[in-house]
Amino acid sequence: MLLGWSCSFAKLAFLIGVILVNVHLAASVVMPSSNCYALDNSSYLADYTDWIGHPFEYDGKDGDDLVIRFCKDVESRSQTGYVDFGRYATNHYFVPGPAPVNFxxxxxxxxxxxxxxxxxxxxxxxxxxxxxxxxxxxxxxxxLGCICSVVYDAIKCRVIIELAIPCVKRGPRVFEGFTVGFHPRSWEVVYNGMTQLGYEKPHHGFSFQTEQTYLSLYLTAMSSLSGLVGKPTLKINPDKGLKVELSGSAASGSAPTTLSPSILIVNWRCLSAHDIPYEIFISIPIDGYDPVEFTLTKLCDYKQGDENDSTRGWATFGVLSCIFIVLSMLFCCGGFIYKSRVERQRGLDALPGMSILSACLETVTGPRGYTLGDDIRRNFANQSSWDDQPASAPGTQGASERKYGSI
Known part of the structure; x- marks a missing residue:
């Protein structure tokens, strides 16, 4: 009995360990809360936020004490005062160094x-x-660390210090140079491979409004490493009530570069209203690095219509238009048949060479142009008889001329 309980406990501990490992591997690379961090020569994150302001003192030969306040400043102290050797201001001043120097x-x-x-x-x-x-x-x-050596360079007005400190726990491997932003040259969401504050977890203040039905994100990476970027995946919480689809060149696996960013379009539509914002977790796998993950929040104050409503509306319009055209043709042909029967009953001959289509058009729109009068048509019909008549005699012609030409 005791053996069975022990085995069950061991299995449970193993499963918990696996879950914790998976959670650790799936954790996003978040920008540290301070600028006291660095990436080592293998792109692993070293966060020294807890070391900010920690003092390290060194007794100088001339009675001057050199003091390092970690990630703050360096100064030389003596009885006459102190000399400031500079202040730490940005993470660009914390970089990996050549061996045997780590940073x-x-x-x-x-x-x-x-x-x-x-x-x-x-x-x-x-x-x-x-x-x-x-x-x-x-x-x-x-x-807890100490200053190994101090070298003053009076000509260059600087001091070179060797500092030994315990190594911090190695963080995730960062895909350097990778950015995600709302414009081709911006990085509001991800900067230098790390998720920015505001998108590392759900924030109500960063939520997108209900009426915004899509969002465009631009991905960039160094050209030499752009092929390592995989297709993004998403997860929604809660999983019902919001329809989300990914499209664009980034969704199809196109490699992003700084000159040609790939676009990830997030199409979302509220299928039901919700009191709290929906959470959309997007993960972008990077071959050989920890995945880049960020969270978007979406408000759904009301239900939005289905995106296929407009398509169905156009389809309905097309069907009704076809029905109207068919009915118009039937009416046209019916009018032609009725007109033909009426003309036949009145003893009138149909116009020669008129097609059914022309008659239909005439029935619907009326006759085009104008028609010649009956007298003029009879004159045109008798034109051939005028040409066949014999020329008038000279005498008759002269009499006629005298008749119309004399006073």
């Missing part, structure tokens, strides 16, 4: 005293070379 941090815009002509007029600067673990000399063992 490099840059601090800029320090004091200008005696450094007014420094490089790019930035004043004093500091470069911190970060080693994950211990110093190359073996120092920092058992400590």
């Amino acid at each position: 490099v941090q840059g601090f800029y815009n320090g004091d200008l005293m005696s450094c007014e002509h420094s490089f790019d007029k930035m004043g004093r600067t500091a470069q911190v070379n970060i080693l994950c673990g211990n110093c190359l000399s073996g120092a920092c063992k058992g400590q």
Whole structure:
């Protein structure tokens, strides 16, 4: 009995472990909450947000103490005051470094005293070379990091510092250079492979309105890596009440580039009203990297008509138009038959060479043009008899001329 319970517990623990692993693998790569992060040489995320402001001190030979406040600033302190060697301002100053250095941090815009002509007029600067673990000399063992060495460069008005700190847990692998935005050159949703705040989870303030029936997203990636981007998939919560379909070049697997972004069109329609926004989870698989995932929210204040209503309306219009044309032709032909019978009863001959279609048109629209009078038609009919009559005698012609030409 105890063995059976143990096996069941082991199976349950295994299933929970598998679920947790799958959840971890499916988790989206979210932009860290601070700018104190970096991507290593293998594009894995290293988030040092918890280290912001942590001080590291170094006793100088001349009685000056160098202090690093992690991801904040670097300064040299003494009894006469302190000298600022720059401040940390952006994640572009936290980059991977060449071996054996893991990362490099840059601090800029320090004091200008005696450094007014420094490089790019930035004043004093500091470069911190970060080693994950211990110093190359073996120092920092058992400590929460320490400064290994400090080198001052008076000519360039900078200081180069070697700092050893424990390695943080390796994060997800980021597909660098990948963006998703609402315009071809924007990245409101995903920037540099990481989902932006506001789209990493459902946010009511970022919801799209009911009347907006589609959304266009533009995907870009480095041309050399664009073939790694797969077809996006989606999941809706709740799964009923909102119809969502993906289309566009990105939905068909077209490779996005910076010069030719692929388009992902999200077609959505509210089939029923809902009190809370719908959540649409979109996942874009990247071969060899963690998937890029983001969340869109959609409001459904009222039910929208089916997208096929307009198509059905045009189809109905086409059927009614065909019926009207058929009825018009039947009326036309009926009028021609009736007219022919009336003319036959009155003893009138049908006009020669008139087709059924012409008669139908005449019946519906009336005769086109004008007709010659009976006298003129008889004159045209007797034209041949005028030509066959013999020429008048000279005498008669002279008498006639004298009759009409004399006074």
